[in-house]
Amino acid sequence: MDVEKVFHMTGGIGKTSYAQNSAFQKKASDMVKHITMETIQELYYEVTPKSLGIADLGCSSGPNSLSLIKDMVEAVEGTSHKIFHPMPEFRVYLNDLPTNDFNSVFKSLPDFYKDLKKDRNQEGPAIFIAGYPGSFYGRLFPCNCLHFIYSSYSLHWLSKVPPALYDEHGKSINKGNVYISESSPPSVSQAYYKQFQEDFSLFLKSRSEELVTGGRMVLILLGRIGQDHVDRGNSFFWEILSRSLAISVSQAEIEKEKVDSYEVHFYAASRNELEDEVRREGSFEIDKLEMFEIEREVKNGESYGTAVAMTVRAVQESMLCDHFGDGIDLDTLFNNYGKMIDEEMVKVDIKPLTFVIVLKKL
DSSP, X not given: OOHHHHOOOOOSSSTTXXXXXXXXHHHHHHHTHHHHHHXXXXXXXXXXXXXXXXXXXXXXXXXXXXXXXXXXXXXXHHHHHHTTOOOOEEEEEEEEXXXXXXXXXXXXXXXXXXXXXXXXXTOOOOEEEEEEESOSXXXXXXXXXXXXXXXXXXXXXXXXXXXXXXXXXXXXXXXXXXXXXXXSOHHHHHHHHHXXXXXXXXXXXXXXXXXXXXXEEEEEEEEESSXXXXXXXXXXXXXHHHHHHHHHHHTTSSOHHHHHTOOOOBOOEEHHHHHHHHHHHOSEEEEEEEEEEXXXXXXXXXXXXXXXXXXXXXXXXXXXXXXXXXXXXXXXXXXXXXXXXXXXXXXXXXXXXXXXXXXXXX
C-alpha cells in the first residue's frame, strides 16, 4: 500500500469527517499551547526577522491548524509590541500528504483573514499562506527558509508499513493483529522500531536544512511510557480495532486473509527512543520533552467509546476502504469498536500518552 497516495484524514465537514472528529487532537494542542506560544515568542525575540517562516506539518483538513496559526500571530504581535519592534510579515506553509482535503482549509481562509483584521481597524498583519503537499519524510522547503515548525499528532504516523512485517511470500508475520500485540512475535516490534528510526532520523535531517540556525520545532505525538510496546495506552486502541475486524470476519463481511494482511503505519515511541534519535542525528538540542494525558471530555452525552471510535474512524477510513474495498461496513465496525472501548473502560482505565518535544536547531 502506498501510504502517500492513500492516507488522509476524512475530508469535508460531514458527520464522520476529521473536521467534526478531531476534538482529542485539539484538546492535546490546547493543553500544551502555552509551550508552543512561549517557544515562538522566544524564537522571535532572539531572531526578530522581518519575514517569519512558519510551517505546520500534518495540517490536515479541520479547523485546528488555522486556529493555532492565529494564536501564533497574536503571540508574536505581543512580543513585537513589548520590544518596540515592527511586526514581521508571516509566511505560513501548510503541509500534508497530497491526498489531504486542502480545499476545506483554503475555503476557511477568508474568515481567517477577516477575523485577524476585526480588532485591528481592518489592518491585519501581512500573512501569506500556502499549501505544501508532500511527505515530511524528506525535503519539503528551500534551505534556511523557516524559523518555526509545528507538528501535532502527525509524527506517530510512519512513512510506510514496515516491509519486514511480511515474509518472502508477502504474507504477514503478524496475523490477526493490526499493530504490535501480545501475540506478535518479537520481530514485529523490531520492524516497527527500525522503521521509526529511519523515518524520524530523515525527518530531523530534512528539517535541519530548512530551518535557520536557532530555529525551533514544537512536535506533539503519541507515545508510550516504557520499554514494553503493549500497554493500556495507544497500542490498546489498535488491539480493539483488531478485535472489531475479527467480528466482521466472523459475520462474513470481510475475509480473514484480508485482515491478516492489514497493518497500520503507526508507532508509539518512548521518551528514550525520541531522545536517542535526536542525539544520533545531531542537528538539534532538546529544549523540552514532556509527557501528558489528555483530559476526557465528551460532547452531546455520547460515551467515551463512541468519541474514540469516531476519532479512529476519521483517521483510518481512507486506509480501511482502500484495503478492504466496498465490502466493509464501517458503521458496524466502529459501532462494535466504541462498545468494546466502553466495556474495557469499566474493567481497567485506558490511558493514551502524548509527548510534546521542543527542539532547537544547532
